[in-house]
Amino acid sequence: MTKESSKKISAAPSWLGLTQNRSSFVFLQDRAETVRKIFQLAIGGMGSYAIANYLDEQKVPTFTRSLNWDNTTIDSMLRNRATYGEYQPKSFAAGHKKGIPSGPPIAGYYPAVIDKATFDAAQAARQQNLAHRGRKGNDLANIFGGLCSCAYCGGEVIFHRISNVQVLVCEQVLNDSACSRSAWTYKDFETTVLAFLAHPALLDKMGEEQRTSLLGLAEEINSLSSDGDRRYTRRVNITVLLKQIVDSLIVHSAGNFSLPRHSSAQIRKDMDGRFVEIQLRDGPYYRCISIN
Ligand SMILES: [Zn+2]
Structure with a gap:
């Protein structure tokens, strides 16, 4: 693996893999399906706790070695603009572990797992959830x-x-x-x-x-x-x-x-x-x- 491609994959969202020649991204089909489902549930009005419970109950595999879904994972996925293909270049200088945005976001960098309208609909639903139910509560x-x-x-x-x-x-x-x-x-x-x-x-x-x-x-x-x-x-x-x-x-x-x-x-x-x-x-x- 070249330095460039290892960098590319390490920054890629967890529902994407690289092609054999490591030149472009591909969907991990099952995971892409799970991401779409999560957005659908969020638009349906479910909060991240409820979605995590639901995925556990359905025995949907997580994207890590963890056995259970965590609401913070769901939260960050729902906020992640890479879901519709956007990539935000970051600078990792001066000990910024998570990196700080550097330069304008690049559209179409990743294959889009959902479209922008779906992303926006999920944001609107989340706003409504947080306003009315607080972060926890019985979703x-x-x-x-x-x-x-x-x-x-x-x-x-x-x-x-x-x-x-x-x-x-x-x-x-x-x-x-x-x-x-x-x-x-x-x-x-x-x-x-x-x-x-x-x-x-x-x-x-x-x-x-x-x-x-x-x-x-x-x-x-x-x-x-x-x-x-x-x-x-x-x-x-x-x-x-x-x-x-x-x-x-x-x-x-x-x-x-x-x-x-x-x-x-x-x-x-x-x-x-x-x-x-x-x-x-x-x-x-x-x-x-x-x-x-
Ligand atoms: Zn009234």
Whole structure:
């Protein structure tokens, strides 16, 4: 190995190898597939801890000798611009172990494992995650992350705890701004929406493309309660499939019409008449009432 090529490979991302003559990079196919999967999961709203757990559960091999995936590895991979081919030359002078950027980044230096749009989408999803859930926390408590909005103010409806009960509530309510000050118990909301999406009659309304995703989703939903061991994996799959099928969920947590209430007023949970409008990606939308 020449000095130049050994330098080239040592700086290369872990999903790339060198060709026989060591003149250019090639994908390590399985690893490239794993990188794509990680981006897909991040865009689906999963944080790095949840992704690491998921890969471990699926027994996806790591890129090192480590047996388990580490969230910091996932984090740095999701931030790594080499995923879409960019190379940032670095200077290692003056004892900088990690190097300091030197000169402009070079596009197309590495074969791109994902495109720039995918990279950007993952960054946006990560920003949202960090803003709403903090770095740790139970990443999969809310499988509807990023999908729910408030029917009354258009704000985002987010996952929250009120006296130890998990709820979905309008962000404005938590900001002490005027909105309906009503919340929907998370468990009730999830059961309601999943029961609707798993209903066989819905399949007839779907376009060809969406049918496969919906069939997959229904199968995951129906196996959730019976299959304890794979519950986490199933919830991950559901989270990803939901994003493919559902465009948005408009939450009417206090029913048809609700006046803004003063920010000192108590937040009311599970109001009679609450419903959610489910807007599917391929067109139709449905009004879905709580089944409890
Ligand atoms: Zn609101």
